[in-house]
Structures are given as C-alpha cells and as structure tokens.
Amino acid sequence: MNSDDIERLFQAFATKDERLFQQVAQEIIEHEEQLNHHLVAIKLRKIIKDQFKDQSKYQSTLSFRTQPIPRDNEKGFPLLEIKKPFSDWSDLIISQEVEERLREIPLEIKNKDILSNYGLKPKNKLLFYGPPGTGKTLSAKVLSSAIGYPLLVVKFESLISSFLGETAANIRKVFDYIESGRWVVLFDEFDIIGKKRDDPTEHGEIKRVVNNFMLMLEDYQGESVxxxxxxxxxxxxxxxxxxxxxxxxxxxPNTESRIRLYEKKMSVIPRDTTIDFASFANQSNNFSGSDIEQVANRAMKNTLLDKRKRVTKDDIERAIIRQKEMISIREKV
Ligand SMILES: Nc1ncnc2c1ncn2[C@@H]1O[C@H](COP(=O)(O)OP(=O)(O)OP(=O)(O)O)[C@@H](O)[C@H]1O
Ligand SMILES: [Mg+2]
Incomplete structure (x- = not known):
C-alpha cells in the first residue's frame, strides 16, 4: 500500500465516504493480486464481502440516501432495488477487448477532473447487449464495486403500468431518485421496449415509454453511470x-474463456488431478457463463452430497449432459 492509498483510506474514514473507501479497498486488493499475494487478497476481499453482505446494515450507513424508494402508485411495488455488490474484475471472465472497454469507465471517472479541464466528461450512458447469462448484470456489479457507487437495478417491466400516464410518472420517479446520489444504474430487460412494440394493445403506451426514457436519458447530466x-x-x-x-x-465464451470459467467456478473444492477442463470446454460449445456456473454447482453438490472430498470427471460429465438437456428445453420455448 502506498502513502497515497493510506491517505485516501484515512480520508474515507474521516469523512465517512463509503464510496471512496470501497474504491481504495478495491485498488489495494487488485494491487495485492498483481503482486501474487493471493492469500492476502482473498482475506481482504472476504472482510469487505462480509461487511457489505448485510444490505440493511449498509443502507443505514448511507448518508446521502434520504429519499424513500419510489413505488408504482397502482400496484405499490418498488420501482428499483438497491444492491451493494462486491464483485471484482477477477470474477468476470470475458474477452480482453470487452474488459478493456469496461475498465475505461472507472478510469475516466477517476480522472474526471483532468477531463473537465478540457471540457470533457466521463462516458456514463452505456448499452450492454448479448445472450442471456453472458455477464451483463455481473459487469454492472463489477463496475459498481470498481467505481464505488452503489448499484440501482431498475426492471423495465416494473415501470410499465396499465394506467395511462402512470408509466411516464414511474420513469420520472426513477430519474428523480437517481438525482439523489451517484449510482451505477442498471436498466434491465430493456428489450421489453422492442418486444411489446409489436403488440397492438401495448403500442401507444410502449411508444411513450421509449420516447420518455430516451428523453430522460439524453437530458441526464449527472455523474451516475x-x-x-x-x-x-x-x-x-x-x-x-x-x-x-x-x-x-x-x-x-470462447474455448479459452470456458476453460477459465470452469476453473473459476470450481475453485472452491478439490478435484481429481486427472480432470482436464479443456476437454469439458470442448463438450460445452454453446454454453454461456451462467450454464457453466450451473454445471459447476451441480457437480460440486453431487460430490458433497455423496460425502466425497473431490470432484470427479464423472460428476462434471453428468452435469454437462443435464445442462445440455436444459438448454434444449430452453431453446424450444
Ligand atoms: N462472463 C462471465 N464471467 C463470470 N461469470 C459469469 C459470466 N457470465 C455469466 N456468469 C455467471 O452467470 C451468472 C449470470 O450472469 P449475468 O446475470 O451477468 O448474465 P446476464 O448477461 O445479465 O444475463 P441476462 O441477459 O439473462 O440478464 C452470474 O452470476 C455469473 O456467476
Ligand atoms: Mg442480467
């Protein structure tokens, strides 16, 4: 840890700036990892994860969050959810190119003062697209941790009200809430906009949602991502x-990423030395990161419930077959 980090940690403590603390903690852990001090990095990460696991504890410490969570007038359910993930770059297994693009976001925010001297602003309006289970939500979590802004998740579906005009009001409420702090905001299921546009009964309302949301997005000048x-x-x-x-x-994921995913998702339990993840990666061509996670979880559960200490080739092979069945059912619907 260098003297700059120590100073920033003290500053975070003195000013109760949780965002700054998270950011510095994240940087220290990454630095330890680069130095191959993996044990230290694991211990530090665990301390932070345990601390923030209890969301209510976290929320009570949030000094700037004074507004109540906005709700839909008609149904009364919350329009957004606050999360406090502690995920870091090592959790995310994606192509180098995508990782570099994502890393630009915290980097630009960190250097926003330099940018503003030249009339430039960090980029903060992003569109993530791709198949289910490929790490879009996880990336939003990693960004939230790396930047140190809490994550707000807004499901598009929940904004759409059956009452005319209420949808626009919901979007307004969400954007008003966003103004109350600095967040990473994930507008999930954004495609609902496109999907419902073909539905004649939804047509008018959906068009209004799209226009409304786009205007709000365009107008947004704050620092949230x-x-x-x-x-x-x-x-x-x-x-x-x-x-x-x-x-x-x-x-x-490509073959190399699938190997890394298998290694990562099964790293918590010992396995037979004969296990070669390359061969499993070849057997799971069209699998997403989420599919591989499910294979890993199933294989590990099987091992534990059988009271064995090590995962075997057979555990993984059986789990892959099960996952293929699940994928084929999924593709049919
Ligand atoms: N690239 C990845 N690296 C590491 N883990 C991954 C990756 N992709 C998916 N996973 C695992 O699968 C789970 C689901 O991924 P995630 O929620 O990020 O998918 P998504 O792209 O948001 O999917 P959807 O479009 O269905 O919302 C994650 O919690 C994570 O454990
Ligand atoms: Mg998602």
Whole structure:
C-alpha cells in the first residue's frame, strides 16, 4: 500500500465516504493480486464481502440516501432495488477487448477532473447487449464495486403500468431518485421496449415509454453511470442506439474463456488431478457463463452430497449432459 492509498483510506474514514473507501479497498486488493499475494487478497476481499453482505446494515450507513424508494402508485411495488455488490474484475471472465472497454469507465471517472479541464466528461450512458447469462448484470456489479457507487437495478417491466400516464410518472420517479446520489444504474430487460412494440394493445403506451426514457436519458447530466441491458438488440431502432456513449457486446465464451470459467467456478473444492477442463470446454460449445456456473454447482453438490472430498470427471460429465438437456428445453420455448 502506498502513502497515497493510506491517505485516501484515512480520508474515507474521516469523512465517512463509503464510496471512496470501497474504491481504495478495491485498488489495494487488485494491487495485492498483481503482486501474487493471493492469500492476502482473498482475506481482504472476504472482510469487505462480509461487511457489505448485510444490505440493511449498509443502507443505514448511507448518508446521502434520504429519499424513500419510489413505488408504482397502482400496484405499490418498488420501482428499483438497491444492491451493494462486491464483485471484482477477477470474477468476470470475458474477452480482453470487452474488459478493456469496461475498465475505461472507472478510469475516466477517476480522472474526471483532468477531463473537465478540457471540457470533457466521463462516458456514463452505456448499452450492454448479448445472450442471456453472458455477464451483463455481473459487469454492472463489477463496475459498481470498481467505481464505488452503489448499484440501482431498475426492471423495465416494473415501470410499465396499465394506467395511462402512470408509466411516464414511474420513469420520472426513477430519474428523480437517481438525482439523489451517484449510482451505477442498471436498466434491465430493456428489450421489453422492442418486444411489446409489436403488440397492438401495448403500442401507444410502449411508444411513450421509449420516447420518455430516451428523453430522460439524453437530458441526464449527472455523474451516475446509466446502463441499459438487453438480449434482443435487433428490437431496438436506430434512434435508440445513438443515445449511448458506448455500446458493448457480450458474447458466448470462447474455448479459452470456458476453460477459465470452469476453473473459476470450481475453485472452491478439490478435484481429481486427472480432470482436464479443456476437454469439458470442448463438450460445452454453446454454453454461456451462467450454464457453466450451473454445471459447476451441480457437480460440486453431487460430490458433497455423496460425502466425497473431490470432484470427479464423472460428476462434471453428468452435469454437462443435464445442462445440455436444459438448454434444449430452453431453446424450444
Ligand atoms: N462472463 C462471465 N464471467 C463470470 N461469470 C459469469 C459470466 N457470465 C455469466 N456468469 C455467471 O452467470 C451468472 C449470470 O450472469 P449475468 O446475470 O451477468 O448474465 P446476464 O448477461 O445479465 O444475463 P441476462 O441477459 O439473462 O440478464 C452470474 O452470476 C455469473 O456467476
Ligand atoms: Mg442480467
């Protein structure tokens, strides 16, 4: 830890600036990892994770969050959810190119004063698109931790009200809430906009949602990072695309990434020395990161419930077959 980090940690403590603390903690952990001090990094990460696991504890310490969570007038449910993830770059297994693009966001925010001297602003309106289970939500979590802004998750579906005019009011409420702090905001299921546009009964209201949301997005001048995520980019029209500062495509993992995913997701339990993840990666061509996580979880559970200490080749092979069945069912619906 250098003297700059120590000073920033003290500053975070003195001013109760949790965002700054998280940011410095994250940087220290990454630095320890680069030095191959993995044990120290694991211990530090665990301390932070345990601390922030209890969300209510976290929320009570948030000094700037004074507004109540906005709710839909008609149904009364919350329009957004606050999360406090502690995920870091090592949790995310994606192509180098995508990782570099994502890392630009905290880097620009960190250097926002330098940028502003030249009339420039960090990019903060992003579109993530790609198949389910490829790490879009996880990336939003990693960004939230790396930047030190809490994560706000807004499900598009929940904004859409059956009462005329209420949808626009909901979007307004969400943006008003965003103004109350600095957040990473994930607008999830953004494709609902496109999907419902074909439905004649929804047509008018959906059009209003799109226009409304886009205007609010365009007008937004604050420091929060706004991310819209979709599985179906083809449903969005060209007017939508140009409103974003960056558009990031998430793809199914290639062979090398699948090997890394298997290693990562099974790292918590010993395995037979004969296990070769390359061969499993070859057997799981069209698997997403989430599919591989499910294979790993199933294989590990099988091992534990059998009261064995090590995962075997057979555990993984059986789990892969199960996952293939699940994928084929998923593809049929
Ligand atoms: N690239 C990845 N690296 C590491 N883990 C991944 C990756 N992709 C998916 N996963 C695992 O799968 C789970 C689901 O991923 P995530 O929620 O990020 O997918 P998504 O792209 O947001 O999917 P959806 O479009 O369905 O919302 C994650 O919690 C994570 O554990
Ligand atoms: Mg998601």
């Amino acid at each position: 706004l991310i819209a995520a979709t599985n179906h980019p083809q449903l969005l029209d060209s007017g939508v695309w140009r409103r974003f500062d960056d558009i990031i495509q998430f793809e199914l």
